[in-house]
Amino acid sequence: MKKEEEILNKVQRYIKKTFLDEGTGHDYFHIERVVINAKKILAHENADAFLVELAAWVHDIGDYKLHGGVDQSEEMITSYLQSLNLDAAIIARVNEIVSQVSFSKGNQPTSIEAMIVQDADRLDAIGAVGIARCFAYGGSTGNILYHPFDQSKNASSVQHFYDKLFKLKDLMNTATGKAIAQERHVYMENFIQQFYSEVKP
Numbered sequence: 432m433k434k435e436e437e438i439l440n441k442v443q444r445y446i447k448k449t450f451l452d453e454g455t456g457h458d459y460f461h462i463e464r465v466v467i468n469a470k471k472i473l474a475h476e477n478a479d480a481f482l483v484e485l486a487a488w489v490h491d492i493g494d495y496k497l498h499g500g501v502d503q504s505e506e507m508i509t510s511y512l513q514s515l516n517l518d519a520a521i522i523a524r525v526n527e528i529v530s531q532v533s534f535s536k537g538n539q540p541t542s543i544e545a546m547i548v549q550d551a552d553r554l555d556a557i558g559a560v561g562i563a564r565c566f567a568y569g570g571s572t573g574n575i576l577y578h579p580f581d582q583s584k585n586a587s588s589v590q591h592f593y594d595k596l597f598k599l600k601d602l603m604n605t606a607t608g609k610a611i612a613q614e615r616h617v618y619m620e621n622f623i624q625q626f627y628s629e630v631k632p
Contacts, residue, residue: 435481438515442488445511450491455571456564457491461555465490468551472607478543482521486528486548494533496568504529534595540604550608553599558615562622565591577630592623 443463450459469487473480493507505526512522524544531538531545532552540546556564566576569588577589584594600616603609 438517439481439484439488441515442485446488446492454567455496456567457494457496461564462488462491464555464560465548465551468554468611469547471611472547472550472605475607476543476547476605478547482524482528482544483547485521486525486532486544487551489525490529490532490548490552534599534602546604547608550603550605550612553603554608554611554615557596557599557612558618561596561615562619565596577626579630589623589626592619 446462447459450457450462452458466484466487469483473483489508489511492511493503493505508526508529509522512525528540528542528545528548530536531540532549534553534556540549555561566588569576569591574585575587578587581587582590582593584590596619597616600609600612603612
């Protein structure tokens, strides 16, 4: 157990150094919140806590959004975890979990560990923090705030609520994830209603 804690502490330090100033909403504090969410869910699920926490810490390493649209997750995660002398079996499990987290990839989680990390990541995409991250990411990619006459995919940051954020509540895997998501979903609905009241004549 002590060895696992030491590994997780090393990973946390590496993630903090690497992602602290990342500006798209996928910064260190996002990853830290995903870990916190995962621990909340873990308290109510029978799962491998070490695998869940490790996968949560590394889930954004190599993400396509941070690497010019090219996904480098598996190779970068593998390289980093090998540097920590982790067993190949653990590295393979972590890569499997991470490959099932992303909304855009559309992969269904095949283990309770993947379900937990997927829920934990998606919870940080909704609610007040999710709203802030949506507009931060949109701004970082040059997307406009709102386009009243274009509802095509990725047309604006507001459109992203309909492309993804409003869908996440119904895609949660765990009871804890569903309960938290419901509250955050309502907050987003109220925000969008207020937004429209301010921008529409």
